Amino acid sequence: xxxxxLLQELVTAQAGRWPELPAVAWRRTxxxxxxxxxxxxxxxxxxxxxxxxxGDQVCMLLPRSPEAxxxxxxxxxxxxxxxxxxxxxxxxxxxxxLRVCEPRCVLTLSSGxxxxxxxxxxxxxxxxxxxxxxxxxxxxxxxxSTQFCAIETAQMPSKPVSGRNRPLNPAQIVFxxxxxxxxxxxxxxxxxxxxxxxxxxxxFGVIPGDRHIWCSVPSEGMSTFATLGTLxxxxxxxxVPSDFGCHPARLAQFVRDAGLTLWMVTPQTLTGVAELxxxxxxxxxxxxxxxxxxxxxxxxxxxxxxxxxxxxTFTRLYGTTEATVxxxxxxxxxxxxxxxxLPIGRAxxxxxxLVLDDQLxxxxxxxxxxxxxxxxxxxxxxxxxxxxxxxxxxxxxxxTERVDRLFRTGDLGRVNVDGQIYLHGRRDRRVDHDAExxxxxxxxxxxxxxRTAVVVALxxxxxxxxxxxxxxxxxxxxxxxxxxxxxxxxxxxxxALLPSRWMACEHLPRTADGTVDHGEIRRGFAAxxxxxxxxxxxxxxxxxxxxxSMSGREGR
Numbered sequence: 001x002x003x004x005x006l007l008q009e010l011v012t013a014q015a016g017r018w019p020e021l022p023a024v025a026w027r028r029t030x031x032x033x034x035x036x037x038x039x040x041x042x043x044x045x046x047x048x049x050x051x052x053x054x055g056d057q058v059c060m061l062l063p064r065s066p067e068a069x070x071x072x073x074x075x076x077x078x079x080x081x082x083x084x085x086x087x088x089x090x091x092x093x094x095x096x097x098l099r100v101c102e103p104r105c106v107l108t109l110s111s112g113x114x115x116x117x118x119x120x121x122x123x124x125x126x127x128x129x130x131x132x133x134x135x136x137x138x139x140x141x142x143x144x145s146t147q148f149c150a151i152e153t154a155q156m157p158s159k160p161v162s163g164r165n166r167p168l169n170p171a172q173i174v175f176x177x178x179x180x181x182x183x184x185x186x187x188x189x190x191x192x193x194x195x196x197x198x199x200x201x202x203x204f205g206v207i208p209g210d211r212h213i214w215c216s217v218p219s220e221g222m223s224t225f226a227t228l229g230t231l232x233x234x235x236x237x238x239x240v241p242s243d244f245g246c247h248p249a250r251l252a253q254f255v256r257d258a259g260l261t262l263w264m265v266t267p268q269t270l271t272g273v274a275e276l277x278x279x280x281x282x283x284x285x286x287x288x289x290x291x292x293x294x295x296x297x298x299x300x301x302x303x304x305x306x307x308x309x310x311x312x313t314f315t316r317l318y319g320t321t322e323a324t325v326x327x328x329x330x331x332x333x334x335x336x337x338x339x340x341x342l343p344i345g346r347a348x349x350x351x352x353x354l355v356l357d358d359q360l361x362x363x364x365x366x367x368x369x370x371x372x373x374x375x376x377x378x379x380x381x382x383x384x385x386x387x388x389x390x391x392x393x394x395x396x397x398x399x400t401e402r403v404d405r406l407f408r409t410g411d412l413g414r415v416n417v418d419g420q421i422y423l424h425g426r427r428d429r430r431v432d433h434d435a436e437x438x439x440x441x442x443x444x445x446x447x448x449x450x451r452t453a454v455v456v457a458l459x460x461x462x463x464x465x466x467x468x469x470x471x472x473x474x475x476x477x478x479x480x481x482x483x484x485x486x487x488x489x490x491x492x493x494x495x496a497l498l499p500s501r502w503m504a505c506e507h508l509p510r511t512a513d514g515t516v517d518h519g520e521i522r523r524g525f526a527a528x529x530x531x532x533x534x535x536x537x538x539x540x541x542x543x544x545x546x547x548x549s550m551s552g553r554e555g556r
Contacts, residue, residue, distance in 0.1 A: 058106070064223075079164055246269075284312065
């Protein structure tokens with residue numbers, strides 16, 4: 001595979017070696033490597049006929065499915081840039097992403113028709129944007145109709161498509177949030193992602209015939225890691241259907257039934273399975289690797305798992321989207337016997353994870369500093385946002401090379417005497433790069449019923465993730481309820497960002513210098529057990545637990 005420079009070539013190489021090997025296992029049917037390669041070639045030709053040219057953005061509004069895998073490869077083969085949208089995201093937030101990326105084409109199925117119609121109605125998609133259906137029938141809405149569907153695409157030649165992209169060209173834009181609550185796009189090149197895939201295949205010893213799950217949210221960068229990481233190694237991908245549900249018991253049974261050999265999972269799901277006592281001694285006999293990404297896993301939960309499935313290796317991954325998702329790994333050597341957190345491990349070859357002070361100098365052992373990432377995994381920056389790129393990607397003052405850069409992660413950490421790095425929270429206000437407090441407040445500011453509001457992170461629930469509390473000041477004369485505010489926010493934000501604790505205030509507490517006192521607000525929630533609480537909806541749990549492939553603390 002070393003002779004392949006572009007992402008799609010990694011998969012095409014496997015199709016040449018193992019054409020009849022299952023590439024995607026879906027319900028009761030399989031899509032083999034030859035079929036995947038030919039169908040993605042045909043889709044690339046349909047995209048070009050629809051006007052897509054080198055460097056154009058193509059959006060995928062698709063659930064986890066074989067069609068989504070075909071779309072991903074087809075876009076890359078057409079020299080396009082992949083932008084993945086999540087069907088569970090409200091149209092108002094999708095509209096912000098689309099205004100930034102300005103796609104040439106959108107690929108969808110009938111399940112995305114209503115959302116697309118609303119996006120065209122809002123003007124988030126120009127009338128010139130082509131829509132392709134990967135289903136067998138055209139989709140006709142009030143404001144758009146598809147330019148092609150799977151029947152027309154199947155008539156295209158299935159031979160390889162010639163392309164002009166090079167390794168340093170963008171392959172994908174992954175959208176997360178910035179401090180203003182506006183989505184920003186992290187650009188990842190073919191070279192960025194290719195290095196990650198080759199490292200993963202070697203690190204976990206993936207071989208043809210291995211079986212991996214895909215349960216991450218489609219719009220997250222970890223989904224690309226899940227899909228292409230599996231296919232680049234000749235393994236078989238098992239997407240979890242969107243209607244399957246993500247209860248820990250069902251996911252555990254999915255892993256058993258599929259005989260998975262590698263399971264990428266979130267700490268929340270591992271905790272949920274342990275709390276329900278769903279792991280039997282010697283369970284998951286074909287599983288070799290259990291890998292989690294994002295957030296801390298309590299040592300008691302890890303002990304629960306490791307004492308029951310002793311044949312499985314357990315690995316923690318750490319990283320940010322801006323540095324191509326995964327930057328370090330830690331393989332747990334033995335069952336932990338102390339209530340102490342795990343380190344984040346060693347950096348991938350070509351990358352460095354550094355703990356630096358405000359002058360970008362290394363901190364002393366056991367002193368807190370901010371984690372910075374350096375190396376070949378760094379993104380070129382944020383899509384069409386040079387100011388944000390300059391603020392986050394710093395020139396390394398201790399190196400003479402002009403291209404040497406550091407990415408500020410915002411994570412705090414320390415280095416112990418053994419050289420291991422341990423995380424200690426965040427420097428800024430973000431609890432999770434997908435759950436940014438500023439984004440929630442920006443959405444609240446657009447409501448017409450409150451004067452001001454502040455959102456704080458109260459704790460992290462081991463099952464559902466961060467628990468947010470909102471202290472708000474209603475406009476005079478309005479009858480504002482927490483349930484109504486939450487309903488209004490649900491039209492603008494993903495469910496995982498919705499506060500579940502609410503507190504109406506006459507005014508927000510302030511510190512001596514006039515800034516909002518976030519500590520006092522947290523203490524108010526702790527003291528006011530009668531503060532209105534809106535329990536997380538089941539969809540909230542589903543999102544937190546649907547990042548089970550190569551995901552977790554994603555969007556970082």
